Amino acid sequence: MPLFPATDAFATHMLPVGQGHTLYIEQSGNPSGIPVIVLHGGPGSGFSPTTHRRFNPAVYHIVCFDQRGAGKSTPSGSFDANITPYLVQDVAAVLAHLGIAQAVLYGTSWGSTLALAFAQANPEKVLGMVLGGIFLGTQEELEWVNLPTGMARLR
Template identity: 50%
Template sequence: MDKSAAQNSAAFLYPPIDPFDQRMLEVGDGHTIYVEQCGNPAGIPVVVLHGGPGGGCSPAMRRYFDPAQYRVILFDQRGCGRSRPHANVDANTTWHLIRDIELIRTTLDIPRWIVFGGSWGATLALAYAQTHPDRAAYLVLRGVFMGTQTELDWFYGGGAGRFFPDLWARFVELIPEAERTDLVTAYHNRLFSGDMLAENRHARRWCNWENALASIETRSPGGESPSDYARAFARLENHYFANGCFFEQDGFLQSNAHTLADVPGTIVQGRYDMICPPKTAWDLSMVWPRGTLTLVPQAGHALSEPGISAELVRVTNTLRSEAVALGL
């Protein structure tokens, strides 16, 4: 996103804040995850689930909530950000992450909370809420991804590439033509080759393809992601996608949407999201009885899109007055 668009987005957000609590939490299987709390220690609890998988949380994510009213919990999922071991995919599945979220909740002595997540964070929020519907008081989802093969085919099978052939050509050029029918597998073989230079090179190219399409404002490859970040992001994301996000069947989340019958929520979706097209959010809203969909015009996928930021802050501001009714 260009500088002016970023400034426009920031205009809707609360001022930057520092955490009042930071800790490393041992979650088992050799993993330790970074957890922080911000805002009001006695406020409305909300857990923020970052994207990727492998994206890590950022200070900007604290700013979507009124710090006087919310107790904001952020964490880096296994293998990324400040969590350790870095870029590691052992014992790293959707179900491990759901277990981690529950461990954070019980460790912090929170009975129920709002679950806030975008892109892969929305996937994880849905999977968590379907597993623990009594703990999810409300879902705030952005840029919905349901972990289906159709969605992966769109982004890694050439669908989005039809709109951005120049950027697509850059994404596929590192892969021999004979392997381009399955780019997730082709990249997997290189991201887990054991050759650090090759892993970093392919990781940066994997990240650049996604980053270039995230915002409606920017349609160029942009700068290179730092190697450490790119390697964790690409390895974890590819690991999850190569394994169908570890769901029992394709379309798992949609087929289990009935478990959300008593869980209210809001979906905020960019009309021109090229990473997670709006059809997925629309389909979810059709089978989620208490889920409402807002399509944001002139917005793409990124959390930092001005229209997306404004709508998400509007939602969290509205929820301040509904906390008692939600049992928070």
């Protein structure tokens, strides 16, 4: 899929969300466009600077944010209070902070899991979802990631 040209952010924010965490948020594209919330993989990786280029900036209001402990969010690398229920609340807090009632959720890897958890808890806030590299956190997937008989064999 070809990427759209790079565009500068029209706004950035630092949003305190509780438990000592502050989220970095970046908005680009069309402020009046269809809101899309980018949920990055990880946890811990932060959003990629090219992620927003997957969306037509003339059509979409693109919101990227670094989840707890990731990217430019603070405290960096922290796993304290970094659990799914809080992350779901964080997505809702980002939407509320930006005055967005409904959005498309775009999630890859761990972001797909977070998108599904958010949609289950807040279906009225979801216009749609685009999910890739879906990770559901099943026992089999966790063993593949964590046990020496899984992913470690590929090293």
